Amino acid sequence: MEQLQRIPEHVAIIMDGNGRWAELRGLPRHEGHAAGVEPVRRAIRAAVKKGVKYLTIYTFSTENWGRPAEEVDALMELFCRSVASETPELRHEGVEIRMIGDRTRFSQKVQEYLARAERETAGGDRLKLILALNYSSRDEMTRAVRTLAGRAARGLLAPEAISEQTISAALDTAEFPDPDLIIRTSGECRLSNFLLWQASYAEFWFPEVLWPDFTEADFDRALDEYARRNRRYGLVK
Numbered sequence: 001m002e003q004l005q006r007i008p009e010h011v012a013i014i015m016d017g018n019g020r021w022a023e024l025r026g027l028p029r030h031e032g033h034a035a036g037v038e039p040v041r042r043a044i045r046a047a048v049k050k051g052v053k054y055l056t057i058y059t060f061s062t063e064n065w066g067r068p069a070e071e072v073d074a075l076m077e078l079f080c081r082s083v084a085s086e087t088p089e090l091r092h093e094g095v096e097i098r099m100i101g102d103r104t105r106f107s108q109k110v111q112e113y114l115a116r117a118e119r120e121t122a123g124g125d126r127l128k129l130i131l132a133l134n135y136s137s138r139d140e141m142t143r144a145v146r147t148l149a150g151r152a153a154r155g156l157l158a159p160e161a162i163s164e165q166t167i168s169a170a171l172d173t174a175e176f177p178d179p180d181l182i183i184r185t186s187g188e189c190r191l192s193n194f195l196l197w198q199a200s201y202a203e204f205w206f207p208e209v210l211w212p213d214f215t216e217a218d219f220d221r222a223l224d225e226y227a228r229r230n231r232r233y234g235l236v237k
């Protein structure tokens with residue numbers, strides 16, 4: 001029972017290294033992104049097996065629009081194909097797909113694929129799979145501040161009533177608990193504008209493995225590392 005209590009409720013992953021994986025093999029970058037689909041499946045399987053309740057995947061950042069157009073197009077096509085092909089299995093496994101980020105910039109086709117996946121997996125009670133799409137934490141917080149400022153301007157919210165709880169409730173992640181563990185592959189040690197508010201007391205793990213090579217065993221190692229941490233939340237324990 002004690003071991004179960006040390007399983008993180010919410011794991012978030014920054015999938016880094018697809019491009020480098022492809023370049024090391026003399027392949028175009030989009031081949032690295034295609035190779036990154038299978039480790040997502042592995043991470044989902046591992047999360048379900050271990051009893052993780054929320055898994056957030058940093059799928060496409062607002063900054064990614066600055067990549068070459070052909071790479072962005074390939075990513076969008078890959079996303080649509082992957083969502084369509086994976087939805088039946090996710091539904092069968094009790095995985096519910098949700099999204100954080102600003103979906104309005106996506107094409108109508110991408111928005112329809114996403115809405116269908118959310119609709120067809122609604123009610124899955126084993127794992128919430130949260131896709132961070134056209135997401136960046138600063139953009140999320142900017143939108144939240146605008147919402148709160150608008151409420152204050154209309155007399156619906158007193159400025160002195162704004163609290164950490166009020167801000168959290170205005171974020172894209174309002175329905176979800178903060179991440180307990182954040183994994184970033186490829187050995188890079190930074191958040192890259194991901195869940196900055198929510199990660200204030202998260203544990204971090206930075207394996208050297210490039211994302212396409214990430215395995216269920218790597219996920220299990222991350223959970224083992226988490227279990228060894230002493231989370232004090234600023235207190236003395």
